Amino acid sequence: MKQTGSRGFRAYTSKHLDELLKRAGLDDGERLRIRAVATVLPFRTNAYVVDDLIDWAAVPDDPIYRLVFPQADMLPADDVNRIADLLRGGASTAEVNAVAHEVRMRLNPHPAGQLDLNLPRIGHEPIPGMQHKYPETVLYFPKQGQTCHAYCTYCFRWAQFVGEPDLKMASDDVHQLTGYLKEHPEVTNVLFTGGDPMIMGEPVLSRYVEPLLGLEQLESIRIGTKSLAYWPQRYVTDPDADDTLRLFERVVESGRNLAFMAHFSHPREMESPMVEKAVRRILDTGAVIRTQAPLIRSINDDPATWQTMWRRQLSLGMVPYYMFVERDTGPQDYFAVPLARAYEIYRDAYSSVSGLCRTVRGPSMSATPGKVCVDGVAEIAGQRVFVLHLIQARDPELVGRPFFAKYDPRATWLTDLRPAFADRFPYEPAIPSARLSA
Structure with a gap:
């Protein structure tokens, strides 16, 4: 075409x-x-x-x-x-x-320490536009990708788009990225994010992607994007659609997994025949499309919506991946769903789909210590508690280990919770004995 x-x-x-x-x-x-x-x-x-x-x-x-x-x-x-x-x-x-x-400034414009905790450094100098949150994963924010085809009202990266330079994360120096990766062989995958990297035309996108194909350590390249929902023409009728898909093919042919991280927030975003064409063309390159979205009050806060989304995604050949919890930034109070209700929505939707849809994980909070999943509500030793675990963590030793928080029907984020059966959560520093005896 x-x-x-x-x-x-x-x-x-x-x-x-x-x-x-x-x-x-x-x-x-x-x-x-x-x-x-x-x-x-x-x-x-x-x-x-x-x-x-x-x-x-x-x-x-x-x-x-x-x-x-x-x-x-x-x-x-x-x-x-x-x-x-x-x-x-x-x-x-x-x-x-x-x-x-x-x-x-009262809306927590950069949650989870985005401007300081995650910044990689060469020597003592931080590298702008990069995050190294987990040992194996680096996030990269291309300068030319710092906008989107449309903005979501719930977007946790809203601070990128308000015209305040001090709140932006962006880089146009791909040599810094490749240099950092060579110094850190533990990094096996790079996530291009923003904004939306797919707002870039193919010539610019290639300038960022092609240099990575010579790094043997990389196993996968990920692209986080809402473009399939907001501008599927990007892969079908745009002048550089074919060239973009050929770039995807080159990534796959290099032996890397190309993971297309598609954001779909509501089933209607997948009803257009243009979306179906775009998905098929991307999949034909050998890329994998994984889907994710946050749970948002007044937009998708019911099990039927998620069940419909996951089934439609599966029928199109995409892989349901994450249900996120609305992050502690921006208009969180307006959009947030209590964690107890979030788990109920996830459970009811999950139980109504086939095993092929049950690749999805959630409800997950992308918080400072990592991705914290709410596994359920239980009664243990006469106490009602949330059962939690870290899907991903800054400290890999914590991944997959269950822990507990006191049940709170009003809690909407990790910082609203208090430990159960312990004086701290496993990702929190130990309290010095001198303080305990004080």
Whole structure:
């Protein structure tokens, strides 16, 4: 299939927001409050999402609308009203930005120590745009991939997109990446992330991927992307679609596993025939598509949605991989589902699909110590507890070992939990004996 001409991609940003919201029939006051939220959190979508995925007759309850459009109550009312008053009064951009920055800094813009705990170093110098969170895995943030075809309202990397340089993680020096990998033979896989690496055209993407194919230690290359949901044309009709797929073939032919980490948040994102074509073309290169998404209140917080997603993914040849817990950043209070309910949703969906779908893991928290999975709720020694284990950990010795937390029906994140049957969780440092006796 030979592609010619332009991509046909049309992006919508905050300058288009008010006009788009008029489709929903929202009044002036509601639109103003949504615009206020969009000064704090990023907004970007495109014509495919707006015209083909959103059911405008069902707005504001339509899940895809809620997935990409800010909501007036996503942030504390006092903050929203304060910014709305500034916008209504014609305040300067500098005044609005100052208040928006203040609000952002209260939203934990970089959870799990992203700006300091995970940064690799050459000598004493940190390498920007890289993370080495687990011994075998390095994450890399290509500079040209620091946007997306559309932004999810729940995105835990929202801080990458708000125009504040101090909050960004990005690099365009692939030689630093390859140099670091040569010094660290324990690294066997690289994950390209962002943003969305697939926003890059094939010539730029190749500049990052090709140098890795000469490193014998690498077993796999992963690409984290939402493009299959938000712009499947990237692999079917875009001018460089064929060249991109040939790049995927070269990765596979080099003996590496190419893992395409596709983010699907709702079954409707897989209904388009364009998605089916894109998935088939990617799989034909020898790549594996693994699927993942967080559990998000008001968008996919019921077992039937996940059951439908996993079955559809399996029928298309994709591998269900992760159900995540909404991270402790941004509008977490708006989207988070309590851990107890998250486990129930996962259990009910998991029990309703075949064994081939049960490759999925979750509900999983990508927290500071690693990926913590909620295995269930149990009664042990007369105490109700969460049963947990680390799927992945900074300390490999902790992987797979069960531990327990006191049951809390309101807990939505790891830091809300308290240890059961111990004075600390296994990933926490021991308390010095002097302090214990004090």
